[in-house]
Amino acid sequence: xxxxxxxxxxxxxxxxxxxxxxxxxxxxxxxxxxxxxxxxxxxxxxxxxxxxxxxxxxxxxxxxxxxxxxxxxxxxxxxxxxxxxxxxxxxxxxxxxxxxxxxxxxxxxxxxxxxxxxxxxxxxxxxxxxxxxxxxxxxxxxxxxxxxxxxxxxxxxxxxxxxxxxxxxxxxxxxxxxxxxxxxxxxxxxxxxxxxxxxxxxxxxxxxxxxxxxxxxxxxxxxxxxxxxxxxxxx
Numbered sequence: 751x752x753x754x755x756x757x758x759x760x761x762x763x764x765x766x767x768x769x770x771x772x773x774x775x776x777x778x779x780x781x782x783x784x785x786x787x788x789x790x791x792x793x794x795x796x797x798x799x800x801x802x803x804x805x806x807x808x809x810x811x812x813x814x815x816x817x818x819x820x821x822x823x824x825x826x827x828x829x830x831x832x833x834x835x836x837x838x839x840x841x842x843x844x845x846x847x848x849x850x851x852x853x854x855x856x857x858x859x860x861x862x863x864x865x866x867x868x869x870x871x872x873x874x875x876x877x878x879x880x881x882x883x884x885x886x887x888x889x890x891x892x893x894x895x896x897x898x899x900x901x902x903x904x905x906x907x908x909x910x911x912x913x914x915x916x917x918x919x920x921x922x923x924x925x926x927x928x929x930x931x932x933x934x935x936x937x938x939x940x941x942x943x944x945x946x947x948x949x950x951x952x953x954x955x956x957x958x959x960x961x962x963x964x965x966x967x968x969x970x971x972x973x974x975x976x977x978x979x980x981x982x983x984x985x
Contacts, residue, residue: 752785752797752804752811754982759793759973760916766796785811786950786979790917791832794818794976795984817947817978819896820971822958824852825939826906827968830870831955833906834913834921835970837929840903842937843967849898852942855964859957862889868955888956889949896943901972903937941972 757766767782783805785797797814799805825843828835866883907930914923946954955971962969977984 752799754979755796755798756984757788757793757796760790760913761793762790762917762919763787763796765918767798770798781805783808786814786816786976788976789832789834789955789974790921791834791913791971792954792974792976794974795979795982796976797979797982813950814980815891815947815949815978816952816976816980817945817983818954819943819945819973819975819977820954820958821899821941821943821973822852822856822961822969823901823906823939823941823972824962824965824967824969825937826933826970827959827962828970831868831959832971832974833910834917834926835870836922836925837910837932839968840933840937841968842934843940847940847965847967849895849940849942852940852961852965853895856893856895856942856944856961858964859961860890860893862887864888865953865956865960868953868959886951888952890952890957891947891949892945893947894945896945897941899941899943901939901941902935903933903939904935906939907933907935945977947978 755770763784771778780800781802783799785799785808799808826840827838864885864887866885869883910930914927954974958969958971
């Protein structure tokens with residue numbers, strides 16, 4: 751049977767598998783892989799396939815439905831649609847922007863929609879800077895609003911600095927650090943936390959970005975936590 755393992759924020763899935771081997775010595779020589787990737791800035795449940803037989807049958811695990819808790823930060827845009835990306839713009843929103851307005855627009859994402867992949871994702875494709883990004887159909891089953899919060903620009907900067915320090919490997923950290931000068935220190939960003947139930951292949955970063963485009967605010971996935979895979983629920 752697959753193992754449900756918690757991937758920490760700032761870890762790559764491979765680092766999470768290596769940590770699992772250390773915590774479970776009996777798995778040290780087993781073939782391990784995961785079904786359903788989580789980006790370094792995301793955390794939560796990772797479905798780990800153990801042994802050669804299970805890995806040969808990995809296709810049957812790739813289409814399980816999932817539920818995420820996602821915090822969408824409005825007013826900030828990066829090229830990865832999360833905190834581990836080059837800052838493109840940062841702006842404080844006017845008083846006409848509200849939780850109700852964001853939620854009404856977010857509800858329109860329920861159902862099947864065709865969206866581009868994030869330009870930086872686990873999907874492998876070759877692109878020139880001017881090429882259009884491939885698309886895929888993403889299915890959202892439900893969206894529930896949980897909280898409405900505010901965060902200052904200096905805290906967002908601090909989290910970007912922490913991400914660049916803790917995420918290992920080449921994720922363009924130097925470019926990202928040079929770009930945070932574009933975030934004013936005393937700016938206030940609004941955050942909508944929500945629960946999203948979806949089918950496999952729905953990118954939460956894309957959801958946040960597309961919502962920001964529709965509202966003309968810009969938006970990123972500030973935090974992503976996967977809390978359910980199939981029948982497996984985070985407790």
